[in-house]
Amino acid sequence: MKTDNPTKISILRADERGHAGHGWLDSWHTFSFADYYDPAHMGYHSLRVINEDTIAPGKGFGMHPHSSMEIFTYIISGQLEHEDSMGNGRVIKAGEFQYMSAGEGVMHSELNPSVSEPVHLLQIWITPNQDGGSPRYADMDTNAIKQNNALTLFASGDGKNGSFEMRQHAEIYFGQLETGATLTQDCNDQLPHMWLQMIKGELELDGNILHAGDAVALENSQLALQAKSDSEFLLFQLG
DSSP states (O other): OOOOOEEEEEEEOOOEEEEEOOEEEEEESSSSHHHHHHHHOSSSSSSEEEEEEEEEEEEEEEEEEEOOOOOEEEESSSSSEEEEETTOEEEEEEEEEEEEEETTTTTEEEEESSSSSEEEEEEEOOOOOSOOOOOOOEEEEGTTOOOOEEEEEEEESSSSSOOOOOOEEEEEEEEEEEEOEEEEEEOOSSOOOEEEEEEEEEEEEEEEEEEEOOOOEESSSSSSEEEEEEEEEEEEEEE
């Protein structure tokens, strides 16, 4: 655990995020995005975007470009159909995790293929450690590797432990805790910044109760959690 710098914990509640309702799309923006601008929330180190989106049946984002961004999608419920200019096409289902490195440029679309059910997801952007490079795509059925009452590594800068290898010195974990379970995670000199994004349930952290949609930033601090109900979250460790 890093101890030579002061510790800091900051909580962002779900209803403090930016909100955009477009009929077919309901979106909550953790950081400034599109028409939502808040100079106090422009990102957190290399973590630039966390959007919690609900997309209506049969709707979505048509082909559009990206470049120089590491893009991750986690499906909370429903399904999302992905197609891109690299020739990839797949329906990503609930509990699955997708990675696309836009590199020097890529086109992709994201559509809800269901005629009756919305899709609920988190879309995450991380700035790469350098621009350019060939676009990349990968996805995994993370349901098969998620661990109860533990952290499961989804992505890292070096691809360790079977995780996606991203173009940034960072790590993304999925956390799953049953009621009453506890979990601790230390920061370190290489990754001293943490961001926890709640997906569902209730967690206690430093005397505070975190609910779905809440987030917390930790600087040079140990993460110590206790689940007040069955909970899921994403944890980012950043350089």
